[in-house]
Amino acid sequence: MAEKFSFEIIKTDPETGARAGVFHTPHGDIQTPVYMSVGTQATVKGVLPKDLKEAGSQIVLANTYHLYMRPGHELVKKAGGLHRFMNWDRPILTDSGGFQVFSLAKLNNIRDEGVWFNSHIDGSKHFFTPEKVMEIENALGADIIMQFDECSEYGVDEKYAARALDRTAAWLERCAAAHANPEQALFPIVQGNFFADLRLKSLEYAKPFAKHGIAIGGLSVGEPKPLMYEMLDVLQPALPVDVPRYLMGVGSPDCLIEGVMRGIDMFDCVLATRIARNGTALTSKGKVVVRNAVYKEDFSPLDDECDCYCCKNYSKAYLRHLVNAGEMLSSMLLSLHNITFLNKLMRDMRQAILDGTLAEFRRAFYAKYGEN
Amino acid sequence: MAEKFSFEIIKTDPETGARAGVFHTPHGDIQTPVYMSVGTQATVKGVLPKDLKEAGSQIVLANTYHLYMRPGHELVKKAGGLHRFMNWDRPILTDSGGFQVFSLAKLNNIRDEGVWFNSHIDGSKHFFTPEKVMEIENALGADIIMQFDECSEYGVDEKYAARALDRTAAWLERCAAAHANPEQALFPIVQGNFFADLRLKSLEYAKPFAKHGIAIGGLSVGEPKPLMYEMLDVLQPALPVDVPRYLMGVGSPDCLIEGVMRGIDMFDCVLATRIARNGTALTSKGKVVVRNAVYKEDFSPLDDECDCYCCKNYSKAYLRHLVNAGEMLSSMLLSLHNITFLNKLMRDMRQAILDGTLAEFRRAFYAKYGEN
Numbered sequence: 022m023a024e025k026f027s028f029e030i031i032k033t034d035p036e037t038g039a040r041a042g043v044f045h046t047p048h049g050d051i052q053t054p055v056y057m058s059v060g061t062q063a064t065v066k067g068v069l070p071k072d073l074k075e076a077g078s079q080i081v082l083a084n085t086y087h088l089y090m091r092p093g094h095e096l097v098k099k100a101g102g103l104h105r106f107m108n109w110d111r112p113i114l115t116d117s118g119g120f121q122v123f124s125l126a127k128l129n130n131i132r133d134e135g136v137w138f139n140s141h142i143d144g145s146k147h148f149f150t151p152e153k154v155m156e157i158e159n160a161l162g163a164d165i166i167m168q169f170d171e172c173s174e175y176g177v178d179e180k181y182a183a184r185a186l187d188r189t190a191a192w193l194e195r196c197a198a199a200h201a202n203p204e205q206a207l208f209p210i211v212q213g214n215f216f217a218d219l220r221l222k223s224l225e226y227a228k229p230f231a232k233h234g235i236a237i238g239g240l241s242v243g244e245p246k247p248l249m250y251e252m253l254d255v256l257q258p259a260l261p262v263d264v265p266r267y268l269m270g271v272g273s274p275d276c277l278i279e280g281v282m283r284g285i286d287m288f289d290c291v292l293a294t295r296i297a298r299n300g301t302a303l304t305s306k307g308k309v310v311v312r313n314a315v316y317k318e319d320f321s322p323l324d325d326e327c328d329c330y331c332c333k334n335y336s337k338a339y340l341r342h343l344v345n346a347g348e349m350l351s352s353m354l355l356s357l358h359n360i361t362f363l364n365k366l367m368r369d370m371r372q373a374i375l376d377g378t379l380a381e382f383r384r385a386f387y388a389k390y391g392e393n
Numbered sequence: 394m395a396e397k398f399s400f401e402i403i404k405t406d407p408e409t410g411a412r413a414g415v416f417h418t419p420h421g422d423i424q425t426p427v428y429m430s431v432g433t434q435a436t437v438k439g440v441l442p443k444d445l446k447e448a449g450s451q452i453v454l455a456n457t458y459h460l461y462m463r464p465g466h467e468l469v470k471k472a473g474g475l476h477r478f479m480n481w482d483r484p485i486l487t488d489s490g491g492f493q494v495f496s497l498a499k500l501n502n503i504r505d506e507g508v509w510f511n512s513h514i515d516g517s518k519h520f521f522t523p524e525k526v527m528e529i530e531n532a533l534g535a536d537i538i539m540q541f542d543e544c545s546e547y548g549v550d551e552k553y554a555a556r557a558l559d560r561t562a563a564w565l566e567r568c569a570a571a572h573a574n575p576e577q578a579l580f581p582i583v584q585g586n587f588f589a590d591l592r593l594k595s596l597e598y599a600k601p602f603a604k605h606g607i608a609i610g611g612l613s614v615g616e617p618k619p620l621m622y623e624m625l626d627v628l629q630p631a632l633p634v635d636v637p638r639y640l641m642g643v644g645s646p647d648c649l650i651e652g653v654m655r656g657i658d659m660f661d662c663v664l665a666t667r668i669a670r671n672g673t674a675l676t677s678k679g680k681v682v683v684r685n686a687v688y689k690e691d692f693s694p695l696d697d698e699c700d701c702y703c704c705k706n707y708s709k710a711y712l713r714h715l716v717n718a719g720e721m722l723s724s725m726l727l728s729l730h731n732i733t734f735l736n737k738l739m740r741d742m743r744q745a746i747l748d749g750t751l752a753e754f755r756r757a758f759y760a761k762y763g764e765n
Contacts, residue, residue, distance in 0.1 A: 064715060064722040069444075069702070092689075092714040100692055100710055108706040317464075320472055330441070334480040338472055342464040343436060349721060350436040 026164075026206045026233040028265050034374050038257060038284040041374040044234075044265050046164045047204050048104065048112040051079045053265055054281045054370055056272060056363040057114060057289040062087050063097070063107040066294045067349070067356040070108050076329060076357055077364035081109055082289045085157050085167075086118030086125070089147075090140055094160040102162030114165040114289070115158050119210075120172045120238070120270070122149055131171070133188060151195035159202050167236060167269075168196040170210040175243040182214035190226035197230050206233035208267060214239060215248055217255045224259055234287075235260065236267040241276065241290075249276070253283040260284060274303060274366055274390060278383055281370050293363050297355035300344040303362045307391040309337070311355070316341045329361035330354070398536075398578045398605040400637050406746050410629060410656040413746040416606075416637050418536045419576050420476065420484040423451045425637060426653045426742055428644060428735040429486060429661040434459050435469070435479040438666045439721070439728040442480050448701060448729055449736035452536075453481055454661045457529050458490030458497070461519075462512055466532040474534030486537040486661070487530050491582075492544050492610070492642070494521055503543070505560060523567035531574050539608060540568040542582040547615040554586035562598035569602050578605035580639060586611060587620055589627045596631055606659075607632065608639040613648065613662075621648070625655040632656060646675060646738055646762060650755055653742050665735050669727035672716040675734045679763040683712045683727070701733035702726070 030042045044051040058065045058073060061084040065073055073081070083103055088094060100106040103113055122128070122138050126147075129137035135150030154169040169192050173185040189212045200207050209227035213219030227235055237256065240249045253268070260266055265286040271277070272290020280288060293303065302309040304324035309316075311323075316337040323332050323340065331340075331354040343351035366386075373382035402414045416423040430437045430445060432453045437445055445453070455475055460466060472478040475485055494500070494510050498519075501509035507522030526541040541564050545557040561584045572579050581599035585591030599607055609628065612621045625640070632638055637658040643649070644662020652660060665675065674681040676696035681688075683695075688709040695704050695712065703712075703726040715723035738758075745754035 062714075062718045062720055063711075064720050067721045067725070069722070069725065070706075071702070072441075087718075091718055092710070096690065096710065096714075099690060100708060106708070106711055108711075318468065318471060330443070334442075336472060336478070338464070338468065339435070339478055339480075342434075342468075346434045346459075346463055348434055348436050349439045349724065350441070352721065353439070353441065353725070 025203055028234070028263060030263075032375050034377070034379050037282040037379060039281050039370075039374050039379055040284060040286055041371045042265065042286060044286070046112045046206070048110060048164050049079075051112060052368070052371060053286040054277075054367050055079055055287050056277060056367045057082050057287065058360050059289055059291045059294065060107065060109075061291070062091070063103060065356070065360070066298065067353045068294070068360065072330065072357055073109075073360065074111070076361040077368065078111075078360060080112040080114060080164075082114050082116060083107070083161070083163065084116050084118065084121060085154060085161065086116075086121035088115075088161060089118065089157050090142055094157040098160040098162070104162065112165065113163040115161050115163040115167065116269075117154050117158065117167040117169045117210075118149065119154075119167075119170040123172055131188075133191065151192040152199040155196050155199040159200065159205065163205065165206050165208060165234065166200070168193045168207060168209050168230075170212060170238055172212065172239045172242070173214050175215065177214060179214075179216050179219065182212075182216055182219055185214070186212050186219050186223045186226075189223065193227065193230055208234045208236045210236045210238040210269070211256065212239045215244060215252060217252070220252055220255055221259060224256060228261060231261050231264055234265045234267060236269050237285075238269045240268065241271045246276065246279075250279055250283070253280065253285070257284045272363065274363070274386075275392075277363065277366060278370065278386065281374075282379065282383065293359035294356045297359045298352045300351060300355065302355050303359050305389055307389075311337060311340045311351070312344050313341075323358055324362070327358065327361060327365070329358050331358040397575055400606070400635060402635075404747050406749070406751050409654045409751060411653050411742075411746050411751055412656060412658055413743045414637065414658060416658070418484045418578070420482060420536050421451075423484055424740070424743060425658040426649075426739050427451055427659050428649060428739045429454050429659060430732050431661055431663045431666065432479065432481075433663070434463070435475060437728070437732070438670070439725045440666070440732065444702065444729055445481075445732065446483070448733040449740065450483075450732060452484040452486060454486050454488060455479070455533070455535065456488050456490065456493065457526060457533065457539075458488075458493035460487075460533060461490065461529050462514055466529040470532040470534070476534065484537065485535040487533050487535040487539065488641075489526050489530065489539040489541045489582075490521065491526075491539075491542040495544055503560075505563065523564040524571040527568050527571040531572065531577065535577065537578050537580060537606065538572070540565045540579060540581050540602075542584060542610055544584065544611045544614070545586050547587065549586060551586075551588050551591065554584075554588055554591055557586070558584050558591055558595045558598075561595065565599065565602055580606045580608045582608045582610040582641070583628065584611045587616060587624060589624070592624055592627055593631060596628060600633060603633050603636055606637045606639060608641050609657075610641045612640065613643045618648065618651075622651055622655070625652065625657070629656050644735065646735070646758075647764070649735065649738060650742065650758065653746075654751065654755065665731035666728045669731045670724045672723060672727065674712075674727055675731050677761055679761075681709070683709060683723070684716050685713075688713045695730055696734070699730065699733060699737070701730050703730040
């Protein structure tokens with residue numbers, strides 16, 4: 022069973038604990054640290070899979086809640102599974118839908134047994150249990166599947182956070198018992214909100230189930246960044262060493278850097294494609310809001326250090342025109358660029374870990390990128 | 394001057410007058426008959442240029458009215474011209490904006506001198522004259538540029554149609570006088586609404602200016618198809634033989650076939666990409682409305698005779714999911730497919746002309762495609 026997945030650490034940075042590794046999965050190897058592109062509804066918005074590969078994406082995320090709602094996990098299974106359905110032959114990870122049930126859907130009733138909620142699409146009533154979520158994730162067939170968890174909001178009190186944590190721990194046991202497919206690696210999720218002792222307690226619950234990897238959830242949910250880093254600092258010494266560590270929902274360039282420097286191996290975030298659709302690019306010199314008048318006659322590429330299809334072929338003036346004209350191509354080109362940018366950032370960090378130059382890399386990056 | 398453009402007729406079908414040819418232009422050869430993809434705002438909606446090439450597109454259209462409004466022809470000129478601005482190194486044709494001024498904008502005042510109108514974007518007031526339009530098209534720098542014309546609506550009386558025709562003829566002379574760039578071929582436009590004698594009169598006006606090509610405008614504007622074919626039948630014997638003939642705004646599969654069989658060499662239409670964005674595909678077995686419930690569990694490709702990226706990699710069930718989920722990828726994949734389909738239809742017709750099998754081709758096509 023364990024042979025389908027294994028994690029090789031090539032080098033650990035002695036100063037920070039940052040790791041350069043390779044995660045072997047049934048659909049291929051993932052060089053870590055890695056940023057995972059988000060394809061919630063079985064498509065990374067605006068990017069063809071062939072271009073996603075060209076952009077350097079090694080793995081994509083899809084969402085259990087969304088795909089259960091539409092088109093339904095049974096249909097995806099009949100289609101031959103998610104890889105075939107969405108034409109992505111590299112690794113896939115499915116989120117458990119826990120976060121969406123608690124944030125996107127209309128919550129009805131949280132019980133130890135599971136959660137009643139109403140669909141955000143048509144209001145229909147549904148009941149998710151750990152067993153149900155495993156059934157869905159097994160049907161979807163991603164390489165990496167997440168446990169069903171309760172992600173408590175930023176700002177709840179310790180008592181509520183503790184209860185959510187306990188529920189998450191109990192659900193983990195039930196997920197592990199219900200999950201049977203050795204082709205899929207189940208990752209437990211560490212919760213505990215912003216209480217250090219709860220985080221460590223949650224980690225202890227999760228550890229016995231962290232055979233192939235472990236995730237940290239419930240961060241980047243509205244808190245100040247220093248608070249997120251503090252939680253990562255609390256967890257780092259206690260995290261299992263021999264499996265990949267995944268920081269969920271985190272993906273701005275600075276958070277990726279700070280996460281890697283705290284021993285995180287995997288990240289995902291909708292930021293790259295979401296801001297692309299709003300006309301914003303991530304570049305080595307910081308964010309570029311393409312609509313700004315200053316780019317009207319700027320015939321240079323978005324980022325002269327980038328070799329993506331967008332930067333090789335288009336000027337900021339053209340991209341600005343597309344944004345102003347409401348043309349879909351702007352979302353397509355900016356998504357492609359932003360994903361390429363984050364993938365390159367991760368590759369560069371990996372190389373810096375291997376070269377022992379991570380601190381310099383970080384300094385040089387911020388010096389150019391700024392603090393935005 | 395003439396050497397920049399030349400038209401070679403490889404074969405003319407003796408039965409119908411359909412022609413297989415090659416149109417040599419400064420940005421490369423165009424195998425005719427040809428369907429031209431429409432990139433109104435300097436982008437074919439939802440398709441990257443590299444994929445457009447893979448789909449077999451030889452030339453794209455852009456629109457003078459739209460690009461004058463946004464981002465402005467001066468800006469495009471500063472960017473190095475339209476080819477460089479939009480990253481398309483094959484031939485480009487610009488429409489004159491006549492059709493848009495008379496259909497999209499709020500018309501203010503039509504005079505012999507030119508047309509006052511209000512922008513459909515911000516209501517601002519503008520004046521287009523033949524000279525102004527030539528200035529814009531020269532700045533944009535397409536290989537083929539269209540004269541400024543008045544396209545009268547379907548249903549106007551003969552008197553109005555005659556006046557519009559005279560204006561179009563007078564504007565043609567002024568366009569020809571104002572146009573000076575030998576790198577760009579100016580095409581006159583035959584108008585005359587649905588009056589056979591006016592059509593022939595307009596053609597006589599146009600002929601002396603048809604050095605590199607000639608266009609037929611004002612068809613496919615809401616009339617029954619047989620009426621359009623009747624007008625083409627009236628014109629065909631009188632059209633110049635040695636230059637490409639372009640039927641403007643026409644592009645449904647049946648109209649492409651009927652046009653070719655009446656000696657037309659060039660076509661353009663937004664249909665392929667517009668219906669793609671509404672979730673409709675053109676296939677060898679007729680139109681497929683992807684949203685239909687019958688495709689829910691249809692794991693076969695859109696068209697098993699098509700080798701486009703969409704048909705090679707995706708099922709109807711997946712495309713239906715994308716349409717239902719409102720995902721941009723559906724527009725992207727269906728646009729790519731529809732353009733590939735029309736390009737292949739034209740290539741197949743060209744081959745049938747060369748093989749002397751055009752009548753059989755037509756029969757076989759309709760037998761499978763149906764009449765929709």
